[in-house]
Amino acid sequence: MGRPPCCDKEGVKKGPWTPEEDIILVSYIQEHGPGNWRAVPTSTGLSRCSKSCRLxxxxxxxxxxxxxxxxxxxxxxxxxxxxxxxxxxxxxxxxLPQRTDNDIKNYWNTYLKKRLKKLESGTEGGSLGNMYNSASKPIPRGQWERRLQTDIHMAKKALNEALSPNKMVPLPEPNDTNLSNDIGSIKQATPSSISYASSADNIARLLKGWMKNPPNKVSSKSNSIMSTQSSLNNLAGFDTASSEGTPSNRANGSTNVELSETFESLFGYGSLDYSSNSEFSPSLSPEASTFFQDESRFGTTSIAEIPFSLLEKWLLDDTKSSLDSTLF
DNA sequence: AAATCACCCAACCGCACAGAG
DNA sequence: CCTCTGTGCGGTTGGGTGATT
Structure with missing residues (x-):
């Protein structure tokens, strides 16, 4: 007998999330940290199941x-x-710490799979084709598991080296970072700023929708939502005109700057100052602070880039067969 | 301009697993 | 052990949107 579905309750909302819901959820997590998802709908008043919130x-x-x-x-x-x-x-x-499994899955299903199919049928050449051909050789399960373990070991080693003070990757000068560039360019920034910027980018999307369809009112079922309401009031000062337009405006610099202010007013975070290495606002609860620090570590140049280069070398090296014979 | 098509991706569904009691 | 609960994961769906006719 299987488990009953978690979301079969009456009154549980499904479908796309609204900006209000996003803000409520983010506000709650900012305060309490992620986890204990079961408590989220009841604590926030969101008509969503816990699973939907987590997702x-x-x-x-x-x-x-x-x-x-x-x-x-x-x-x-x-x-x-x-x-x-x-x-x-x-x-x-x-x-790929900056990518979600869902994102990768979607990308694979909608783009890469088709492209590789083309490659297999021989209608497209290039490095991808060669790489895929070599990669498509079946590898015994035990072998790739050992390789993965070795890989993880290498990544950890690289991480230790990268985090040792005398080997830190030099940070760019603050003036070198142009906010009008896409988030990828911000990868060069400090740990706190990368996390923040990415967050701002995420919130940018919900704000975009928010400004398109401003709610007439926001329900206030709890204190949490009341505080959210005040946050929303802050958002009301957001420049509507600049947030209108094409999707490409999402990554627009001026929008990002404004968002940084908006986001700051919403969460009390530090500004997008790349010379600043401060962590998130001390107003965060200890749990939330710990979490956001963990999260920001994931988005750092140190972790995302250093092991990546090693993995990349291993993964993309056409002569990896010789490496295999060395390792195993 | 309207209709149709194709694609993208956020979100849902259901199963599996782990841990607590 | 068994049950319950929370979470993780992969497959799938359907609405939105841009391109094409």
Missing amino acids: RWTNYLRPGIKRGNFTEQEEKMIIHLQALLGNRWAAIASY
Whole structure:
């Protein structure tokens, strides 16, 4: 007998999340930290099941998420890992900390799979084709598991080296970072700022929708929502005109700057000052602070980039067969 | 301008697993 | 052990949107 569905209750809302719901959810998590999802709907008054809240957070609202515009390196990595691991999207996503498994899965299903099909039929050449051909050789399960373990070991080692004070990756000058560039460019920024910027980008999307369809009123079922209401009042000062327009405006610099102010007023975070290395506001609860620090670590150059280069080398090296013979 | 098509992706569904009691 | 609960994961769906006719 299977478990009953978690969301079969009457009155549980389904479908796309509204900006109000997003803000309520983010506000709650900012205050309490993620986890204990069961308590989220009751505490916030959201008419969503706990699972839906968790999914919304992990796939969309969580800080450090990079969306869209997969780079060629990411693309190759996904293809290689998919050939190696199969459709284990969570495992694949663990190699791309800024991407969610859902995102990778979608990208694979809607784009890469089709492209590789073309490659297989020989209608498209290039490095991808060669790589896929080499990667499509079946690898015994035990072998790739050992390789993964070795890989993890290498990543940890690289991480330790990267985090040792005398080997820190030099940070760019504050003036070098142009806010009008996309989030990818902000990868060079400090740990706190990358997380913040990504968060702002995430929130940008909900704000965009928010400004399109401003609610007439926001229900206030709890104190949490009341505080959210005041946050929403802050949002009302947001420049409507600048948030209108095409989707490409999402990454627009001026919008991001305004968002930083808006986001700051909403959460009390520090500003988008790349010379600042401050963590999030001390107004956060200890749990939430710990969490956001963890989250921001995930979005850092140190973790995302250093192990990536090693993994990339291993994954993309055409002569990896010789490496295999060395390792095993 | 309207209709149709194709694509993208957020969100849902259901199963599996782990841990607590 | 067994049950219950929370969470993780992969497959799938359906609404939105841009492109094409």
